[in-house]
C-alpha cells in the first residue's frame with residue numbers, strides 16, 4: 001500500500017518539476033542580469049576587441065582572391081581557403097557542401113555618348129544581362145523617372161534605349177528599376193535599357209547588381225550608368241539636344257558551376273543535436289572585392305563562433321558558422337543548405353549581411369514568447385554599446401529558404417552605416433579599407449553575445 005502511494009507521490013513530484021522547469025526555462029532573461037552570463041559577455045567583449053585577425057583575414061581574402069562572383073574560379077579558390085582556415089581555427093566538422101550556382105560573365109563592355117558630342121559614359125552591365133549584337137546598339141534615348149511615365153510615353157520608346165533616371169529614394173525603390181527595367185522597356189519596344197546606378201551618391205561610380213527577364217517578353221541588354229551621366233543625359237534631353245548613345249556588351253550566361261557552402265562548428269555541451277546557424281555570403285559582384293557585401297559579414301559570423309571556442313565558453317547547443325554561396329544572383333547556396341539540412345533540429349538562423357558598421361540592433365523574428373526572451377539580451381548587448389537594442393524583424397537572404405521551410409526563428413545584426421553602405425555596395429569601391437577593424441570586432445562581439453545567450457535558452 002505504501003509503495004502505491006509512494007509511486008503516486010513520486011510521479012506527481014516529477015510532473016510538478018517538469019512544469020516548473022518549463023515555466024522558468026527562459027525566465028533567466030527576465031528581470032536583471034545573470035552574473036554568470038554577465039561575466040561571459042564581458043569576456044567575449046574583451047577578447048573580441050583585442051583581436052585583429054578577423055579584419056586581416058578579410059583583407060587577405062579580398063586582396064588575394066580578388067572579386068568573387070558566383071561561378072568564378074576565384075570564388076571557389078577563396079572557399080577552399082576559408083575551409084582550410086576554419087580547420088586551422090579548430091572548428092569541428094569543417095566541410096564544403098556542394099551547390100550549383102549561376103555563372104554569368106561580363107566580358108568587355110562600354111557605353112558612349114555619340115550625339116551631341118562624343119564621350120565615354122561611366123557604365124556597368126547588370127548581372128544576368130544578355131550581350132548586345134557584336135556591332136553594339138546605337139539609339140536615341142527615352143529618359144523617364146518612373147514606370148508610370150514610361151507607360152504614358154510608351155509610343156516614344158520603340159527603337160530607343162530607355163534610361164530610368166529615378167532619383168535615389170532608398171535601395172528598395174531603386175532596385176525595382178534595376179531588376180524590372182529591362183522587362184518594362186522591352187515591353188514598350190525599346191532595344192536596350194539603362195538605369196541610373198542604385199546608389200545615393202555618384203562620384204562617377206556605377207553600381208551593378210542582379211536583374212531579371214520575363215520569358216514572355218524579348219530580352220534586351222541592361223546596364224547602369226553613373227548618377228552624373230544620367231543627370232547630364234536628362235539635361236540634354238530637356239534642352240532638345242536629343243542624346244544618342246552607343247552600347248556594347250559581351251555579357252553571357254554559361255552553364256551552372258559546382259561551388260560550395262563552407263561550414264564549421266563548435267559542438268553543443270548539453271544539446272549537441274540542436275543547431276544554431278550563423279552566416280553570411282561569400283560571393284560578391286565583380287567590380288569590387290566584396291569587403292562590405294559580404295566578406296566582412298561572413299567572416300564576422302565565422303569569427304564569432306571561433307571566439308566562443310577560444311574563450312572556452314561551452315554553448316549548450318551546437319553553433320555552426322556557414323559561409324553561404326551565391327546570395328547575389330540565385331540564393332543557390334541557401335537553397336542547397338535547406339535541402340541538405342532539412343532534417344536538422346535547427347534552433348535559430350542568424351545572418352549578417354547589412355554592412356560592417358557600428359552595431360545598432362539585433363533583429364529577431366520568432367514567436368512572441370521567444371521575442372520576449374531575446375528582448376532580455378538587451379542589457380548584455382548594452383555592455384558592448386549602450387545604443388544597441390533588440391528589435392522585431394530578423395532577416396537574411398541565405399537563411400530564409402530553410403527558415404521558411406522549417407519555421408525557424410531568424411536573427412540578424414543591424415548596423416548604423418550613416419547612409420554609407422550603398423555608397424560602396426556592388427561597386428568598385430567595396431574594398432577592405434571601407435571596413436574599420438575595431439568596428440568589425442564590435443560586430444563580432446555583438447554576434448557572439450547573441451549566439452551565446454540564445455544557446456542558453458530552451
Ligand SMILES: [Zn+2]
Nearest residue numbers: 293294327353
Ligand atoms: Zn550581401
